[in-house]
Amino acid sequence: MCRGKIRMFAFGTIDDATNYTMTSHLFRIGKICMVSVLLIGFTLCMAQHHPRAEFNFRNDNDLYLFNKQDQYYTNGIFFSIRKTADSTKLAAAEANRIWGITIGQKMYNAYTANIHYIEEVDRPITAYLFLAASFDRYFESEQFVSVTAEIGTIGQRALGEQFQESIHKAFRLYDIAGWQYQLKDALGIDAAARYGGLLYRNPASWFDVSGHVEATLGFNHTGFSVAPSFRFGRINPLHQSVYTSSRLQARNSPMARELFLYYRPRLHFVGYDATLQGGMFLRDKGPVTHTPARWVWYNQVGVMYAKQALSLHLQYIFYTKEVPGMFFRHRYGSVGMGYRF
Template identity: 35%
Template sequence: MKLKLIALAACLFTGLSTFAQNRGNEAGFQSDNDSFLGQGSDRYYTNGFFIYYRHALDVNKANSNLANKVLGFEIGQKIYNAQSGYLPSIEYLDRPFAGYLYIGSSLNLLYKNESNLKLSAKIGIVGPAAGGYPIQKFIHNTFGFYHLNSWQYQIRNDAELNLSAEYNKLLGRSAWADISLTSYANLGNGFTGAGVGPMLRLGNFNQLFQSVSTQSTASKNSNANLLHQHELFFYYKPQINVVAYDATVQGSLFKDHPEAGTQEVTGDIKPVMFSNQLGASYAGGRFIFDLSAIFNTKDVKQMVHSHQWGSLTVLYRFN
């Protein structure tokens, strides 16, 4: 009897170990808010919420260069206001009010040479139908924040179709630090632009084909060849961004502004914007956490201040 119990326990342990190593799915959320930095501000990109689901695909063994392949789905909302949601007059409106709501899908191709190409497509809407005002009003009413008074000036409704590509490549690595190239390009009637910069990681990190850094922790491959069974590292990601169009600032690409019969107020983009992101990431047996702070220079010519916000991501991996 004792031998049977030992054998059963061994089988269960083996099954759990296998389950723990084969994590082909992950789901979770990301929350962005400028209040996370504790500065008491409520301006510009003031709130964002995103839900993610990612599924690892089988890698064709005939393609010896591919290490991992991840299919992703997401839904998200971003909310923008001026230097405050309560303005004494329209003269203080230094950044257009706008909501952006979208759904999207992505395919992340990750290679053994630690480069990856992530292709994405999103459809969404900018304007009142995106729900920016009711969500911000609900948050302010729930937590006893100040009264909002300027959403009547928000960007009008406009449907958006946007395509994007992200490319990363390892440049060099030591035992506890590495540096890689990061880049992206956006094309669409909502957002068009590109950015490039380095990313420095310090700590216990894995290769870019199965790491928090490239949204590739979902995988059907064994963990045997990873640098670490768990990731825990700090990172710094400076970037230069070129902006050609932003519908949350300029409104519809195909309509006159302001639209007749509305109080819509648009703005003028700054074509070059610099960003700095500082953060920490952890990937354990099941849970993944990422906490970061983002500091951007002004991206609208009328803006009085630069802007910054905090971001929290929580994911759970499963089969």
């Protein structure tokens, strides 16, 4: 009976809270993207040397789905710089080697960003602010391996409330509420390793199947996932593809244009998730924590384009509930851009 009342209140809140001009919001985002593309295009025309570094930007947001949704994993913003290794240091079977640094923030709401009662918090509220360093190796056999070290924090130090409030004010969105229920501050370190490779490619080279496994161990995140991938279109080998973030080349290898669709299902086992359970070593983790669903199924579909120094991607992700008691499943869109120089 109580859950029914909460659901009725929830739907009413969503209708009121999301009564804003989404078209205006997306129009502003579109203008920013257009200016960015024009600036990168101008720089591309001026640059003639072999790229040795790469800048990447990505933004995840459920507003990209045009469904007036502002819930759960509601926003992610990431900036990274990657650099090739010295080609003389590559092993005989090694096609490429890249170092990278990423700074990012992920933001998590309950079913809405306008929460007034603690009973409405069906998914813990927090942001996750992190800095990561990665090392990627790609082989002529189209296998690849990556290791990542990451330090991150949840809670007030992750600046979720400040960032979300500034975004809503800048785009004249509804007033946010509920951050008084966010998780307590907790700092943690994680390490991750990923291994994958090509499984099949058709003779005409317009379709292939690859796969990877990934394991993470740490104080913020511990888990394991396995994911096959299917690409359709104009595709490059995995050691020269935007799909594996390997168009930046240690050797001065010629790079063909890419334009393809892809689908990647992923099964993820959750051992520990600080954004759901709070800091691992805290006694007082926050006003609301939840035990995660141990198995989460993700589906990701998207399109990628890459030519010379520029890469673009657009993707759609939907997945099962992170917490068994969440009101809804979740889905969001993602846009990204890369430039090699």
